[in-house]
Amino acid sequence: MDYDVVIVGGGVNGTGTARDCAMRGLRVLLLEKADFGVGASGNSSGMIHGGIRYMLSDRRVTALACRDSGAIQRIAPHLLFRIPFIMPFTSRRDGATLRERAAFYATEVYVGTYDRYQPLKSGKPSTRLRADELYRLEPGLRPGLHGAVTLDEWGIDPYRLCALNAVAARGYGATLRTWTEVRQVLADGGRVRGVRWRDVLTGEEGEALAPVVFNAAGAWSPALARASGVDVPMRPGKGVHLTLDRRYSSYGVILTAVDGRQMFLMPHGSESIIGTTDDDYYGDPDDLEATNDEIEYLLEGAASLVPGVRRARITRAWCGLRTTVRAWGRYEDALSREHQLLDGAPDGAAGLLSIVGGKLASYRAQAQEATDRIERLLGRPVTPCRTHEVPLPGGDAVPDPAALARELPVAPPVAAGIVHRHGSRARDVLALVRDDPRLGLVVCRDAGLLAAEVVYCCRHEEVRRLQDLRRRCRLAVGGCGGLDCARLGAQLAGRTLSWSADRIRAELADLLDAGWRERRPVLDGVQLAQEELLRAAHGLVEVA
Amino acid sequence: MTPTPGLLEVDVLVIGAGMAGAMAALAARDAGATVAVASRAPGATALSSGAVGVAPDPTASPDEPLAWLRAPVEAARRLAARRPDHPYAAVGVAGLWRLGEALRFAARQLEPLLAPPLERPRLLATPAGNAVRAALCQRSMDAGDLLAVRGPLLVCGFAGHLAFDAALVAAGLARYTPRGGPEVGDAEVALPFDDPAARPHELARALEPPGAAERLGEALRIPAGALGAGAILLPPVLGLDPAARVPERIAAAAGMPVAETLSDVPSVPGLRLHAALEARLRVAGVARVTGEAAGAPAPGRAVEIGGTVVRAETWILASGRFVGGGIARRGALVEPALGLPVQAAEGREAGVHLARRPAASLTVRDRRAPQPLLSAGLRVDAALRPVDDRGRPVHPRLLAAGAVIGGHEQATDGSGLGVAILTGFLAGRAAARRGA
Amino acid sequence: MTFGAMAYLAYRAIVAHPLKRLLRQRGTGEARFRAAYETEGLAPTTEADRAIGLEAQACIACGLCETGCALAAADPAIRALGLHAAFRLYGRNPAELPLAAGALEACAGCTGCEALCPTGVPITRVVGALARRAHGARPGSPREPSPSPAARDP
Structure with missing residues (x-):
């Protein structure tokens, strides 16, 4: 056998499990049909929250979730940023009824109870705000609110979380193959023995033999398991988010959608996000686009509490498919995000382990559980998990950007972006500038992206396509859509990865296509002028 | 009529000073009318590649020899025949007939900057290594015309400057060699000044002082000699001021023709084009006002623009599209200055009633396909008067020119500045006739 | 919702939370909120x-x-x-x-x-x-x- 385990899927479950398995000494092959995090993980709301909702059913789950959130902070402190949330108290009419006041108090108590778990994840305690205090702290809220209670959570760049888990796994000997799809799960007499894969970029095919195949393909996993005769029951929910050009507010605001569901408008990095929809989706997971209805639903919900948000510049609408454990629930929201590990043995595919559901914030615990199961399937003793102790790449220290900028030739805000994405490895990125001053060029002045970072990601972070850089270092993701950086990024990646001129042009077109799909349904106001300029600059017309 | 203090009385008021507005003003002035141009800021012309495309050739095949490329005017005719909503079709056969005249007029007006038009299109390189056809180009680009280069073409970048990848451009242009394009090589030379962070306009300025262009030309002799090159293609930064004669000086020192590629954004050639239009408007005696029209303006009525009251019998709206602000989408497509109806297209249907459709239904998934939303704009009759949803002119003395007219998109048909020149020229001439 | 969770929350609402408000909280909600976040650069917009x-x-x-x-x-x-x-x-x-x-x-x-x-x-x-x-x-x-x-x- 070539490997102990083949992991299918480069989302947070796949990459997290790959890291855990590799750290425990297993021989791991990770196959991802596109790039790390392209499915539900990267298209999640990007939060490491503590599971406040579980306090109703089981407080131990909340404690576990908070403890795990704290663990992620320890291993990747550079990736996380604090997001204070405000939950405004609304009433149906002008004055709040007694029942509504009771509900306000109940919310305050509930969030106050959550405070008991906040220290586990370095969270700050909640506060109750009077109406006048609320309007001072968050101007722009609609009139007639009765105060609020606040709540502390953490945001993260989910794409980098996946990529860093993968890169860490590689450091422990795992083999990573992105842009490689699994054509077939190989089986013999009721046992899986590996997979047959195909590289979608080169067309190369091969077999990888392993006694265990871990199916972490998210929305694509039922199809994979079905080919082996295994049923992976799952309820896919489509979640759409909108990104605003800049931080609209310093705090997140919990909103109520027109149908009574909870939504949010929150600052995330240097942007704001409105999310999210949650609708059953049984279409092709490869053919996912935000619809006009979904966008209007989100905007309507946000504007109901923050009317000015209608004037903000929306740069893109993006979506993913959450996989939730199938249950007959009235609302999609009420479905548990809890995960489930399904063994293929009863269906005649021993060694095929599938994961369904789970949440980004608990990925580490999910990976630990999966790895324990994989060790058992391999017939080995379960060895200790250390993923909560050992830092992810760059997570051992967070350098001070201002100090780095004094030391190395780079502007402080640019250094801050690199530190956020690379942690202590920001030094390695910036060392490239010291060796080659040309790489000090700021390729995107909109996001402060340095040529050196593009080159660093290409060299060290499993970049195989130009669009992978959207996820590694936010190339061409911002409002300008790659006006400055797309061609330059393509050239830099092409040089670093020895692409032909034709390949560079094809990759550039593919990168621009990816951005267009996300922007097209929200083109309005300035963003439409931006698109006109972008399209003209990337001259679509050439001599036939 | 007695002049009121602060009142500017002219025959023609042009709103917008990009290519379309400037051509309209110059054509009207040239025909004897008095003209004022109102503008707010530079727009899409200053951000253009610096050359004038006219039309793609919808009937060309991908393997045919480059020399078979049809003349710009003929390509425009073929485009008009296929696209009834295109401005080339809207102006009618008689209007399109004057495209050649309009291009020659533009070249004459922008004499020192633009090279004279040829019967055939010029084939010019982009920084991504594609060749595009141009009906007009700046003199600084002329020697890079793939059909005119004699001997191998050397694409040369500047050491330390990552923005221009000579190898990428050269490999791209080599695709055209089997179809009659030149042999292509690439090289890199050091600039006479060392500053890897320099922006394009700064490089352009740095090449202007005496000696700078000459030293670059000297340095080019070595790689050009090694290739036996017939011409040299450089990044589009050959001077901001055409009077500094940067390309000519480099060519003299290098001992062979030198050209720059077209530009993407930010565009030094676009800045040059903008400056040349401004200078020409000044010389031609066109009055300038800066600002936006306030109130509920209409031709014949006095209107205040940036502190000046202007009255003109005929107005030409040349306010551009989304970048220029001539058309905007705020939930629905609108024309902000005069509130004119805006036409959009969905599927095979087109009309002003579609202006409120969601963005997703006015675009298609294939980015490279024509996008109805991006080609939205005014609908005009053959006399270039904006019309309402029943096809009636909104106002008898209101004309439109350039990108504010819908039915075309620079990105997918390359006809942006060509449309600006033709419609600007026709509108200017028509306005002068009426004013007289 | 389980009975245990319900009972615990009821206890929090009737006993623990009022006590916390009474004994442990200093200053207004706004002051505590600002003190927690402004030092981290999260001042209100x-x-x-x-x-x-x-x-x-x-x-x-x-x-x-x-x-x-x-x-x-x-x-x-x-x-x-x-x-x-x-x-x-x-x-x-x-x-x-x-x-x-x-x-x-x-x-x-x-x-x-x-x-x-x-x-x-x-x-x-x-x-x-x-x-x-x-x-x-x-x-x-x-x-x-x-x-x-x-x-x-x-």
């Missing part, structure tokens, strides 16, 4: 900040303004990123604004950039407002406008 943000968001990154920026031509440190990047990049994330204070305060307010903006961003005003905010956000500095010409701009 004011109406004025938001108005500036809405004006700055009209930038389409075309770069025309930088050809009219005297300072960008003069100071290589500012040029690397471009002072005009101020209203695009720096303005987005107030937590990182103090890092940009030096560049922002260097603006002399010549307005050379503004006349060149196709989408009408009031660049000088945006830069001035951000400079004031960056100045105020710096630990230990007074919250009043800096005396630089840019900062005097309304």
Whole structure:
């Protein structure tokens, strides 16, 4: 056998499990049909929250979730940023009824109870705000609110979380193959023995033999398991988010959608996000686009509490498919995000382990559980998990950007972006500038992206396509859509990865296509002028 | 009529000073009318590649020899025949007939900057290594015309400057060699000044002082000699001021023709084009006002623009599209200055009633396909008067020119500045006739 | 919801929470909230900040303004990123604004950039407002406008 385990899927479950398995000494092959995090993980709301909702059913789950959130902070402190949330108290009419006041108090108590778990994840305690205090702290809220209670959570760049888990796994000997799809799960007499894969970029095919195949393909996993005769029951929910050009507010605001569901408008990095929809989706997971209805639903919900948000510049609408454990629930929201590990043995595919559901914030615990199961399937003793102790790449220290900028030739805000994405490895990125001053060029002045970072990601972070850089270092993701950086990024990646001129042009077109799909349904106001300029600059017309 | 203090009385008021507005003003002035141009800021012309495309050739095949490329005017005719909503079709056969005249007029007006038009299109390189056809180009680009280069073409970048990848451009242009394009090589030379962070306009300025262009030309002799090159293609930064004669000086020192590629954004050639239009408007005696029209303006009525009251019998709206602000989408497509109806297209249907459709239904998934939303704009009759949803002119003395007219998109048909020149020229001439 | 969870929450509501409010909380909710977050650069977004943000968001990154920026031509440190990047990049994330204070305060307010903006961003005003905010956000500095010409701009 070539490997102990083949992991299918480069989302947070796949990459997290790959890291855990590799750290425990297993021989791991990770196959991802596109790039790390392209499915539900990267298209999640990007939060490491503590599971406040579980306090109703089981407080131990909340404690576990908070403890795990704290663990992620320890291993990747550079990736996380604090997001204070405000939950405004609304009433149906002008004055709040007694029942509504009771509900306000109940919310305050509930969030106050959550405070008991906040220290586990370095969270700050909640506060109750009077109406006048609320309007001072968050101007722009609609009139007639009765105060609020606040709540502390953490945001993260989910794409980098996946990529860093993968890169860490590689450091422990795992083999990573992105842009490689699994054509077939190989089986013999009721046992899986590996997979047959195909590289979608080169067309190369091969077999990888392993006694265990871990199916972490998210929305694509039922199809994979079905080919082996295994049923992976799952309820896919489509979640759409909108990104605003800049931080609209310093705090997140919990909103109520027109149908009574909870939504949010929150600052995330240097942007704001409105999310999210949650609708059953049984279409092709490869053919996912935000619809006009979904966008209007989100905007309507946000504007109901923050009317000015209608004037903000929306740069893109993006979506993913959450996989939730199938249950007959009235609302999609009420479905548990809890995960489930399904063994293929009863269906005649021993060694095929599938994961369904789970949440980004608990990925580490999910990976630990999966790895324990994989060790058992391999017939080995379960060895200790250390993923909560050992830092992810760059997570051992967070350098001070201002100090780095004094030391190395780079502007402080640019250094801050690199530190956020690379942690202590920001030094390695910036060392490239010291060796080659040309790489000090700021390729995107909109996001402060340095040529050196593009080159660093290409060299060290499993970049195989130009669009992978959207996820590694936010190339061409911002409002300008790659006006400055797309061609330059393509050239830099092409040089670093020895692409032909034709390949560079094809990759550039593919990168621009990816951005267009996300922007097209929200083109309005300035963003439409931006698109006109972008399209003209990337001259679509050439001599036939 | 007695002049009121602060009142500017002219025959023609042009709103917008990009290519379309400037051509309209110059054509009207040239025909004897008095003209004022109102503008707010530079727009899409200053951000253009610096050359004038006219039309793609919808009937060309991908393997045919480059020399078979049809003349710009003929390509425009073929485009008009296929696209009834295109401005080339809207102006009618008689209007399109004057495209050649309009291009020659533009070249004459922008004499020192633009090279004279040829019967055939010029084939010019982009920084991504594609060749595009141009009906007009700046003199600084002329020697890079793939059909005119004699001997191998050397694409040369500047050491330390990552923005221009000579190898990428050269490999791209080599695709055209089997179809009659030149042999292509690439090289890199050091600039006479060392500053890897320099922006394009700064490089352009740095090449202007005496000696700078000459030293670059000297340095080019070595790689050009090694290739036996017939011409040299450089990044589009050959001077901001055409009077500094940067390309000519480099060519003299290098001992062979030198050209720059077209530009993407930010565009030094676009800045040059903008400056040349401004200078020409000044010389031609066109009055300038800066600002936006306030109130509920209409031709014949006095209107205040940036502190000046202007009255003109005929107005030409040349306010551009989304970048220029001539058309905007705020939930629905609108024309902000005069509130004119805006036409959009969905599927095979087109009309002003579609202006409120969601963005997703006015675009298609294939980015490279024509996008109805991006080609939205005014609908005009053959006399270039904006019309309402029943096809009636909104106002008898209101004309439109350039990108504010819908039915075309620079990105997918390359006809942006060509449309600006033709419609600007026709509108200017028509306005002068009426004013007289 | 389980009975246990219900009972626990009821206990919290009737006993623990009122006690906590009575014994452990100091100051108003707003004061505690500010104390928790302002040191981390998470000060509230004011109406004025938001108005500036809405004006700055009209930038389409075309770069025309930088050809009219005297300072960008003069100071290589500012040029690397471009002072005009101020209203695009720096303005987005107030937590990182103090890092940009030096560049922002260097603006002399010549307005050379503004006349060149196709989408009408009031660049000088945006830069001035951000400079004031960056100045105020710096630990230990007074919250009043800096005396630089840019900062005097309304």
